Amino acid sequence: MTEPSFSGGCQCGAVRYRVEGALSYPHICHCRMCQKASGNYFMALAGADHARFSITRGQPSWFHSSDQVRRGFCAACGTPLFFESVGDDHIAITLGSLDDPSALPPVSQDGVEGRVPFFHALSGLREKLTDRSDLPGGNDAIAASNHQHPDHDTETWPKESKP
Template sequence: MHRGSCLCGAVAFEVTGELPPPDACHCRHCRKQSGHYFASTDVPKSALTVHGEDHVAWHQSSETVRRGFCAVCGSSLFWDPLFRDWIGVAMGAFDTPTETHLAVHIFVADKGDYYDIADGLPQKSA
C-alpha cells in the first residue's frame, strides 16, 4: 500500500500494489500545471482510493484528459486520461516510500530552456 496526500491534507489517497516506474513529462501542459515537469506513475484506476474526493478539482485540459488538483491548497495530484483504465498519480504527492525510480523523460522537445536533462535516462521527443 502506498499513501499520499496534498500539501494541506484535505486530499489523501492510497494505491494498492506495486507502482510502475514513473515518467517525467516535459510537455507544455504538464510544465504549466506543475511549475516544472510532471513526474507521475500510471496505476489502474481500480487501485486508487481517494479520501477527501470532494476537495479534488478537475481541469479538462483537452478532449481526452483532465488534471486533478486540491481545491484547497492547489497541489497537483492526478493526470486522468478519460477513456483509459489507468490514472497518473504525481510522484511528489506520495508520503510513503515508492520503491521505484524514474524510467524515462517524455515530450523533451517541449522542455523548458532553463534546465538540462542529464540523468542518463531515455528521452523521447513525444
C-alpha cells in the same frame, strides 16, 4: 511477499489517496501542458489501475487540459495530484504527492520537445540547505507554525486545536 501500497495527498491534507499494488512507469514529462499544470519545468508521474486506486479523504477538483485529458488537484491548496485520460482504466499520480516520493525513481523522460534548454545543467548548480533567516524566527518559526499535512495517513486533519 507483501504487495506494495502507496499513499499520498495534497499539501493541506484535504485530499488523500491510496494505491494498493505497484505503480507503473514512473517518469517525468516535460510537455508544455505538464509544465503549466505543475508550475514547474516538468511533472513527475506514475500510473495505477483504477481498480487499485481510491480517494481516502476529500475529493479532488478536476481541470480538463484538453478534451481527452483531465488533471486532478486540491481546490483548497492547489496541489497537483492526478492526470487521467478520459475513459481510461488507469490514473497517473504525481510522484511529488506520494508520502515517500523517493520510492519511485523515474525510468524515462517524456515530452522532451518541451524540455527547457538548460535542464541538463541543473544538477551542476550550487546546493544549499533551506535558510529562512530573513523571516522573524527563521526556520524554527516555520517548523513551529507548519500547516502542511504530514507524510502519512491521519485519522483527522487538520489537527484539533488545543484549548
